[in-house]
Amino acid sequence: MRISIPTIPHMVSASNAQIISPAAAVERIANFLAPGNVTVLTGAGVSVDSGIRAYRGKDGRYMNPNYNKFICHGLYHFIQIILLTRQRYWSVLRSYIGYPPVRASRPNTTHFALAALQYTSHITKLITQNVDGLHQKSIAHLWDDDTIPNNILELHGTLHRVHCKFGHITTRDVFQDRLSANNPRWREYMDELERTGDQPRTNPDGDVALEGVSYDDFVVPNCPQCTLEGRHNSIQKPEVIFFGESIPKAVKERSYSDVEQCDRLFLVGTTLATYSAFRLLKHALDLRKPVMILNVGPTRADALPGVEKIELASGLIIRDVVRAVM
Template sequence: MRVSIPTIPHVLNSANKPTISPAEAAERIAQFLASGNVTLLTGAGVSVDSGIKAYRGQDGRYMNPNYKPIFYHELIEESDKGFAFRQRYWLRSYLGYPPVRDALPNTTHYAIAALQYTNHISQLITQNVDGLHFKAISRLWTESRIKEHILELHGTLHRVHCKFGHVTERDEFQDRLSNSNPTWKEFVDNLERTGNKPKTNPDGDVELEGVSYSDYVVPECPDCMLEGRRNSIQKPEVIFFGESIPTFVKNRSFSDVEKTDKLFLMGTTLATYSAYRLVKRALELRKPVLMLNVGPTRADDLPGVEKIEIASGLVMRDVVKNVLGFRAIEDPNINYLLRSGVSLPPTN
């Protein structure tokens, strides 16, 4: 089976990019959002200021040129080779999950939450699996309302399921991995004591060199064992390369785009077709599309897509203030959101 990693078909020449000031960008975005009923599609760039490294740099290329993700068919293969892939995946993910779990929403997440709270952003579709959009709005919305208005297009790192459908919260699964691999548990504890963090990708994977995975123990699903079977085929609820998005998620994503008036894109290169096709659908329906992203994207040459090239962290708080005016000061919930958020971009 041949499965390729999504790429941007071309990298545009950046020499003639139009420049825009943060104030001008904030005003234009505010104009776009002012009428409300907007669907927002976000990507890894939104979480960079939370310390989670993006896949691609400003030139559109992978920042780690040796990036080699595990494909879906490899992870679920019922063979010794498949088990070896699971050993590699779960060791790297065991090390990479804590930084994602402990990451805090940044100022962009909270600015988006303010626009959700006021219903200027009616629906949010995120390609991110870090759960930070949920964290940002959780103080103001119930879990059911969050799920109604936020769709995780590519799933979440915070749950694990086995091939027979048994679901485990990720923290519990981390404990199982720790109990099965005490030496690596000690290694992680040391990382936390020293404050050292491995280079973590947005999917929770880390970069490891010179490490043997052959001794890493992947625990079997306890629910399967209670049912009289042995099964180590477990994966996070993340859509892997080569894996299809569930039909209900695909249908919901199209519905979210179709029932709102505009599409706003933020921090995404649209390299994955699951996101790119939503832009195509919006354009087919003649909906206005505005993009906020630094670096080339798959939609740069699409007629009907307006692009602003500036970091979201520089403008989104001001966008909220421009849209809401005095309400941004007088409403205590919005005031709280605009005072919240970290700014901790990765240093490597």
């Protein structure tokens, strides 16, 4: 099975980014959003100010050249490698240690600004590549649990739910507690991290990487629902789309629909390196919809005609954008 790691094509060298002042950028973005019926697509860049690192820096390259994002799907079902795969994911390298900082993170100015524009219906749909749940947190005090998923689409899934290979779903907090109960030594390590505040930096998908750590003794508990049904099954994963894994058909179709129903597409904090996001941009251009991108550094859209790019950090100007729109 051949897996292509999402990247920005090397041929992208030209940029259509506008070198303008923050005040001019505020005016351009406000004019773009003011008529309403805008679909927004966000990426890891919007969560940087919440303490969750982006994959790429200002030059468009991965900030950690030694970081290998987890590649999975069919691998979960190959018996010969499944034990190592599960241990690596649920231990230090992956989400057991990386999840608590994501859970504790709070929405930043960009999240709240976009939430305000959603509440006023200037933004009618929001599609996010992020799995941290911060967009939902930013508007939870205004919308109920039914309204939020109807207006916010998680293109790549969420870290906050876990499912087993038979489809049983549990919250990530409950599963985190099970992991701690089955791994008291790791729980002590986590307690020490919390006591000292020496928390490793977390990647956008909840990963952390520590060198020189053995995962051999890490225990992944059986799914309790499977146990009640008379089977033993410890193959469980978060509802995150890993590299090499297909986006569910329903999610793909809804993302296309959200683009089709809007009048304009606004992209924030994304390089569009993953094709699942890039194809939404292409779909908007095919439909001759105006497109604007707000991002620092190269993106996959930089050489495309019909894309207006402003190269500024969203956190610097987005609050003023909301004031101008309102």
